[in-house]
Amino acid sequence: MNTTVNIAGVTFKNPVMTASGTFGSGMEYSEFVDLNRLGAVVTKGVANVPWPGNPTPRVAEVYGGMLNAIGLQNPGVEVMIERDLPFLKDYDTKVIVNVCGKSTQDYVDVVEKLSDQSGVHMLEINVSCPNVKEGGIAFGQDPKALFEITKEIKKHAKQPIIMKLSPNVTSIAEMAKAAEAAGSDAISLINTITGMKIDIYRKTFAIANKTGGLSGPAIKPVAVRMVYEASHAVNIPVIGMGGIANAEDAIEFMLAGATGVAVGAMNFHDPYATLNVIEGIERYMTEQGIDDINDIIGAVK
Amino acid sequence: MNTTVNIAGVTFKNPVMTASGTFGSGMEYSEFVDLNRLGAVVTKGVANVPWPGNPTPRVAEVYGGMLNAIGLQNPGVEVMIERDLPFLKDYDTKVIVNVCGKSTQDYVDVVEKLSDQSGVHMLEINVSCPNVKEGGIAFGQDPKALFEITKEIKKHAKQPIIMKLSPNVTSIAEMAKAAEAAGSDAISLINTITGMKIDIYRKTFAIANKTGGLSGPAIKPVAVRMVYEASHAVNIPVIGMGGIANAEDAIEFMLAGATGVAVGAMNFHDPYATLNVIEGIERYMTEQGIDDINDIIGAVK
Amino acid sequence: MAKKKKIAAEVIAQDVIAEGIMDLRLKTDLAEDANPGQFIGIYPKNKSTLLPRPISICGYDKNEGTLRIVYRIAGSGTAEFALYRPGNHVDILGILGNGFPTDKAQGKRVLIIGGGIGVPPLLGLAKELKEGLGENFAEDITMVMGYRNSETFLADEFRNYGNLFIATEDGSVGTKGNVIDACRENKIEADVIFSCGPMPMLRGVAAYAKEISAKAYISLEERMACGVGACLGCICKTKNVDEHSHVNNARICTDGPVFDADDLEL
Amino acid sequence: MAKKKKIAAEVIAQDVIAEGIMDLRLKTDLAEDANPGQFIGIYPKNKSTLLPRPISICGYDKNEGTLRIVYRIAGSGTAEFALYRPGNHVDILGILGNGFPTDKAQGKRVLIIGGGIGVPPLLGLAKELKEGLGENFAEDITMVMGYRNSETFLADEFRNYGNLFIATEDGSVGTKGNVIDACRENKIEADVIFSCGPMPMLRGVAAYAKEISAKAYISLEERMACGVGACLGCICKTKNVDEHSHVNNARICTDGPVFDADDLEL
Ligand SMILES: Cc1cc2nc3c(=O)[nH]c(=O)nc-3n(C[C@H](O)[C@H](O)[C@H](O)COP(=O)(O)OP(=O)(O)OC[C@H]3O[C@@H](n4cnc5c(N)ncnc54)[C@H](O)[C@@H]3O)c2cc1C
């Protein structure tokens, strides 16, 4: 049985990754999950300097999911290089570093600092975080801005890049095409959908930032649709995510066109979720007589 | 205690309505609900001629909600005038007719045919149905197209109009402003979010149309956020909907800025949902010492 | 007709009657209004699943106020139902649908054909046609039930109401093959056919009815949301323009689930 | 330190100990690793709610392998927990958090201050400081617990471990007012304060600690998603740059919930 997939020249032992921001740098969940089993660890978004993030409350539960407005708190790329990457090097898994910034220069700074890190296999560029005021999502909601920043980053990146797309757009196909046209090696989607929760007794927003990003099973149908639309619009590989809780969900994304899949908020519900997805995919392949996982990618048209 | 609200000069005994397409013409649910109790009955979308709609399966259940691609099956406006409006006339409630079409002329035809119907208090213009190929959503995803069609409909409409907005856009505020600028008397939102479900064992789409509109509690945080953004962008009243299941949900929409609220897919879960919402709002007002429901509209800023 | 309601029903008993097939009895006022071929919607308690599951009425006792349903464990909702024990309560919506037109059976040779999980609703029908209090007694009742294998659930009960033929896919009981094979093998004649089962079987039944010049009334399935005719999710194609919809679509949940096969575009 | 786990625990007993306050005992291997001030995440079975509910450990018996938690019915998750009966199973995540630094109490005059639903974790602490097997015995233990009214849950048990003062909002028991009023009224002195309760109370405690020149260790609450330090949802503001985050934020779920009050921006 072959479960390896290839994304932009990088080979993953299986398609299952962690969604950025839901798995720390891998350290926290290594108490639950043998990281060697994962296709890749995708780290929390990192900027050129430490970011303090947003005020609390930063998270709120909603029906079938959660809102978050962490605001990309991160210790900066230097700490990532000194602490997190060495930790991850001991594992036989691929490492994708998620990069955030407020200006094009911010992104370029991080990308350059990571360029000689052999422990970093790919870079995922987060231009779709709805929780920071400047930069972030602005790049991710306009095809022209996305094209420009992708092009600029691509000039400086040594590793293949994955542009991470926002679902908060009219046409995901257009955004996917812009990323591809500018040279992105792959795309990932979806980031969270902007949402809001109001506490009707306290008459306040449940999240200090007012809005937060919606994730979890609630968004899965939107994510599957967008992965389908995006993967039909471009020829670069797609990494799908949004509400994946189990192998059935992951397979749904792959049938829709995803080459890789990531587990996000459901790690919080089930810290073993990534392992369960990997084992469930193998079971499905056996039951369905599928020898090569690549045969199911985009198989439902 | 005052529960009446005023939308574009029309007075509703309470803010609670039915969401178009989830309550038929009111006849079906009148076995469960005394229609006299409702703020308004909003009817299923009606076109100038009968529409056969999409092939089946047209509905699929998903986590915390459902997908539908009915494709706006309807018996045409003549049947509505001869059968449904007389039925509704016997009730002491307001009637809002939801109008659909494939071209601007289609919409205008329906609006004109309804113009001398005294039993129709408002028209809700559905330019946001994701389930019909032509027309429909195209008008609802581009501010310029929305402006043009709103202007044209406004020329012919005798009753106040409500433009119903699609959530499948980058900026809901921009769409709300376009509707207002073109003279819409109110706006309603959200229509369904385009989604997809794949049956991984049968390797087919769960909905014959491939994509369907997502509704139910799963979409509530997105709907609340959009109602908040839209109501802060315009000065016309907003009717909010998307996953309302109970009074708490309805109040959340009102605190976010909605003057009216509509119960959609949750009628299928609880045929008494509209009544429960009405009674729950009254209880909340008593408990919180709120004399006038209008005091909570947009109260969380 | 009584008004439809959503109410809590009490579980009286539940048994496994074949692999993955459950036999559930509910105490509920709705039993009063039940007729063969009608169905109820059952709401799972699992809060991630909000739609009612349509399940046919297999039997009812109007005096005791009980409904009997027989269902296959097919997914998360039915898997949940299978865990219910006597004393548990469950929300149900009903009574839904039109039911079989038992009046068409009066004095006629009736053939009842069921396949797979389409078998259960026909038991209530057979009973009604044989013992019912109306004047709808059939002249005689022949039944053909199709199963996968030797787990021929409900077969013994059918025998109380007439002559039963069985078809099994694996040939372990009765005719090896499908219900139409069994009809042919036994040269079954009839004036009226009532049937429920998967769509390919129903197409076969409609064709067989033509062959033997019988009227066929068939019960259809489709994905449903509301169950009460409001959402237009559950339509089937009709030959003529439908009176309610004004297009060639009828709602299975309210105009059906039982239709005159001649009216349908199968 | 043992690895964190998500495992099923068995409900041994559950009682109502005040209006809306439940006392739940669980059988679980996690008891082995429990320390006062740590907490577990409890997962509701309701599938629309996916996040674990953080609940402090009120007590534990390492020999019997049991955990005790005392919680207020605050919303849908805790309302569900309140229905559990002996023999039911529930998924829990743990052991989470750092716990109280009991070593700071050695040979010291300890003051334990709790308010409302911050009271329960302090019971396990008092017990450990009085009877624990480590060498962390306090010289003496004074306790001040604040309640809304005469429903002074757990008060009798606190009395086993030292001198207990009570403050109630309605004045029905002890000092009328808050815990700081009670501390003042009774002129309580101490070297070390351990506290848990609502944020305004904790601010008062930190100020009182300054007044009496004591060190204060306080347990904080914040909305959590992961509970294990990965999501950065549950931070509090620190005076200095935090070692892990490299900004002035510490994670309550892993770096806390107990902090040296001097390190915090309250
Ligand atoms: C009128 C009617 C009568 C029926 N009578 C019976 C009966 O007597 N016994 C029996 O075992 N089954 C019957 N079915 C099928 C039964 O409704 C499904 O097996 C059941 O809904 C599956 O629910 P689930 O949650 O277990 O499966 P899931 O696959 O988890 O269900 C997901 C969604 O799909 C719907 N769904 C899944 N399968 C079907 C289906 N075959 N038909 C319609 N909706 C489906 C569910 O209602 C739910 O909304 C009937 C269906 C209809 C339309």
Ligand SMILES: Cc1cc2nc3c(=O)[nH]c(=O)nc-3n(C[C@H](O)[C@H](O)[C@H](O)COP(=O)(O)OP(=O)(O)OC[C@H]3O[C@@H](n4cnc5c(N)ncnc54)[C@H](O)[C@@H]3O)c2cc1C
């Ligand atoms: C470290 C820690 C220890 C705690 N120990 C106890 C205890 O021993 N006894 C006790 O009664 N309560 C304790 N709480 C508070 C308890 O977590 C909440 O009352 C509980 O989560 C409410 O869940 P719910 O589903 O009933 O309420 P809902 O309001 O329905 O919960 C919705 C969401 O908000 C979260 N939430 C709601 N209230 C709080 C809160 N006060 N703090 C953190 N998250 C909250 C829930 O976890 C859930 O994710 C503790 C909180 C923390 C952070």
Ligand SMILES: Cc1cc2nc3c(=O)[nH]c(=O)nc-3n(C[C@H](O)[C@H](O)[C@H](O)COP(=O)(O)O)c2cc1C
């Ligand atoms: C708490 C939290 C933090 C997140 N942080 C990041 C981040 O730093 N960078 C990023 O690109 N996406 C971030 N995301 C988005 C996820 O990677 C993912 O795209 C999204 O949550 C949808 O997947 P899910 O539904 O499986 O969670 C975050 C999501 C959550 C819930």
Ligand SMILES: Cc1cc2nc3c(=O)[nH]c(=O)nc-3n(C[C@H](O)[C@H](O)[C@H](O)COP(=O)(O)O)c2cc1C
């Ligand atoms: C089965 C179904 C049919 C619908 N038909 C229409 C329609 O005809 N016209 C329209 O404007 N919206 C239609 N909608 C959208 C709803 O009116 C509503 O905007 C949406 O479902 C969100 O609300 P909810 O989550 O409460 O269902 C339909 C929704 C459903 C579920």
Ligand code: FES
């Ligand atoms: S299920 Fe809604 S019309 Fe039949």
Ligand code: FES
């Ligand atoms: S709850 Fe996730 S870091 Fe604390």
